[in-house]
Amino acid sequence: MSKILIFTSHGGGGHISASNAIIEHLKNEHEVSAVALFRTVLEPMDPVRFATLNKTDCEGLYNFFLRKKWTRLLNMLCLMGLWTLPLSRRKVIQLTTAYLKKEKPDLVISVIPILNGVLNTICRSLNIPFLVIPTDLDTSTFIHNIDAKESDKLFVGLAFNDPLIWKIADKATIFKKQCGIMGFPLRQSFFETKNIAQLKNEFNIPVSKPVIFMLMGAVGSEVIYRYVRELCTLEQSFHLIICLGRNEQLRNKINSIILPAHITVSTIGFTDKIADLMAISDFCITKAGSVSVCEALYMNKPLLLDCTAKSLMWEDLNIHFISNHKFGTAIRRFKDLKKQVSSYLVNPQLVQATAQRIANFKKDNFSHTIKTVVNKMLSH
Incomplete structure (x- = not known):
């Protein structure tokens, strides 16, 4: 059985929901596990955990703001993450590369935003296929700074074949053939x-x-x-x-x-x-x-x-x-x-x-498409 690793997040409920759905659809054919990237691999970099003496972390703070509907603060947090990522890029690469070398997955799937550009670079350097499954219809934070090059080891799964969704994907630095419609990652x-x-x-x-x-x-x-x-x-x-x-x-x-x-x-x-x-x-x-x-x-x-x-x-x-x-x-x-x-x-x-x-409205069955895409990526 191939080993598949999913990078997920506890910020909100959507990422965990998506990673659980993927595990449900693939577990009979592959060895699949999910890891909360920010709380495990990148835990040493969490400034909120440091500032609160381990009482909470970035995702806990995010969820607190979400319950309170403090959306302006959440928007600011996201922008800060995008702006400051270049400053922490080297440390992210170091920690994540070490983790992937230890785990040795045959395929990495990401359902998290912001970091996929870095994750794609890491996976390409380790010759690991990389599948991005956005949990938002607006995929801009999921395909941010992905340097696709000509690679059959990268694929981005879009939810629907809709002009609004393609308009965002078309702005990214990835080739159109590296994107495809998979439907939304929901449970069976x-x-x-x-x-x-x-x-x-x-x-x-x-x-x-x-x-x-x-x-x-x-x-x-x-x-x-x-x-x-x-x-x-x-x-x-x-x-x-x-x-x-x-x-x-x-x-x-x-x-x-x-x-x-x-x-x-x-x-x-x-x-x-x-x-x-x-x-x-x-x-x-x-x-x-x-x-x-x-x-x-x-x-x-x-x-x-x-x-x-x-x-x-x-x-x-x-x-x-x-x-x-x-x-x-x-x-x-x-x-x-x-x-x-x-x-x-x-x-x-x-x-x-x-x-x-x-x-x-056409809605692809994710339980079918995820198996097709994964098997194709593993075969290359």
Whole structure:
């Protein structure tokens, strides 16, 4: 069996979600493992760990900002990372090269941003094939400074065959033949047919009400509480499924909200049942992150995107993508939430038409494409 190493990150939930999906799809044919590059290989370089005496690290700080929706700070952190990378490049190469020489993988896969230019250089020097699988539709931070040259040992997997996505890839210093459409890296459950009646019974979901699914990422944004407060003033009857992610502190706050009789709620913590929960929902309210957006798209669910705060710069494209294709709407002010949700609740034909547009949009099955691409790269 070939040995495959995935570089992932605990910053947000998207990178871990993607690396877990890749492992699930490849584990029967290859020896696959994931390593959090920043927390393990590059841990000696972490300034936050040093400054806080090991109480937290860069990824922990990132997740704290994410929960608080301090997106301007997050955008600044990303730009600082891009600007300061040349200063730390030599140390990154030294630590990562030593790690790869010790592990001796046959293929390296990266689902992390910013460092892929350096990782590509390292892999090329060690003659290791390098596969980049962006976890954002905006791939700019994933293909930043990649010096492709003429190599069949580099490949970048794009999610969709869409002009907005290709426009960014075309600006990079990589050859078009080194890019291809792979679909988005989701787990097998997103590609399976669902028994809706059985799932509603399993999760104790009313069969006679419209169902709204709300998820603000694996980290769990505190904006969920305000959204629930707003939704509970609606006159229409519905059932709300709330996914808290890893932010369990929200549960007591949400449970303290007094619900009107015509609105019912299910509150769920961090779960691997997202595909099932989306399947039994009519539409989704979620943040503009690529993983949440693509999960909904693969389940053919219309989207209401939370854009009430300054968006992360790598999520701006997602908002344009959903708007351009009429797959949903951006909620830019809290006072617009009730109007947008009501328009779906009183007009199920609108929901159905939007869902059909999404269903008609070509979405490659990642569980198939990842195997094809990996086997091809290993054969060279």
